[in-house]
Amino acid sequence: MEFVKEEREENKRIKHEEPETRRIKHEKQGEFVEEKEENEESSEIEVKNHFKTGGKPSHCDRRFSHPSLLKRHERIHSGEKPYKCSHCDKRFSHSSSLKKHERIHTGEKPYKCSHCDKRFSVSSNLKMHVRIHTGERPFKCSHCDKRFTQLANMKKHERIHTGEKPYKCSHCDKRFCDSSSLKRHEMIHDGKKIQCSNCEKRFNNSSNLKTHKMIHTGDKLYKCSHCDKRFSQSGNMKIHERVHTGEKPYKCSHCDKRFWNKSNLKTHERIHTGEKPYKCSQCDKRFCDSSSLKKHERIHTGQKPYKCSHCDEIQ
Incomplete structure (x- = not known):
C-alpha cells in the first residue's frame, strides 16, 4: 500500500x-x-x-x-507492477489502471449518461456512448465523406479504400481487414467446434453454445427491470427496455427520425438511398425490407395465413 x-x-x-x-x-x-x-x-x-x-x-x-x-x-x-488487484492476481504499473480494473469486480459504474440511465465504468466508454444520442461523428474517412463515432471503426472502414488486410489466418494465406472476420474464418479450420445437440449449428466456445441453446429450451434468464417480460439474450432485453425508457439511440443520417434498434434504422435509411435488397423469386419486383417481400410473394403463392376468429373467412 x-x-x-x-x-x-x-x-x-x-x-x-x-x-x-x-x-x-x-x-x-x-x-x-x-x-x-x-x-x-x-x-x-x-x-x-x-x-x-x-x-x-x-x-x-x-x-x-x-x-x-x-x-x-x-x-x-x-516491467515492475507494484499495484495488485485485491480480487484477483492481476498486477498493474499505475494505481489509476488498478482502480479502473477493480471496477470489473465491484461492478462500480461511476459515469452516468446525461441522456439516458446507462452507466459506465470508464469515462472513455461514456464519451463514445453519448455520441449515439448527439449524433456526433468526429472521425471522417480521408477517402470519402463517411463519418464515424469511433476511431477504430473509421480505420476499419478506410481499409476498404486502401485494400489493406493486416489480419492473416494462422492456418492458410487468407487475409482480412478486421479481426472479427479473421476469427469467423478461422472457425473453418478449427476442428474442435462444439455442435448444438438440438440442431446442426456449431460454436467455437461453450458460452456461445449455452446462449444459443436457450432458443431450444425456452430458458429466459434476462428479465426486464421495468416489467415481467423475460428474454433468452441480454441484447434483446436491452432493446426491449428502450420501450420503457423512450431511448432511441439510432438516428437517421438523412433526417431527424430516431429508432430503438439498428435494424429498424437500416430499413428506414433505404427509403432515402433507394436500396431494395429483397427480390421476389417469382418476378423482378424488389423491396427494401423482408416483410414487404413476404407480403408480396403471397400474390404469387395464393397463401392466406390470416383467418377470421368469428367466421371461416381467410385473408
Missing part, C-alpha cells in the same frame, strides 16, 4: 503545481504539446514530457518534469 500512498501524494503535489493538462515546451522544436498520462492498456505509450531539465530515464532519451513521472515511466522498461 505504500506505493499507492506515495503515488497519490505525488500526484496531488503535481496537480497543485500545474494544471491537469500541462502544456510543455518541446525540447527540440520549441513548440507546445499536451502532456499525456502513460497508459499501459493502450497500444502505444503516449508520453510527450520532453524537458531539458528534469529526470531522464536510464533506458531511453525521454525527460520528465517530476521524479514521480520518471518513476512511473521507468516501470515500462523494468
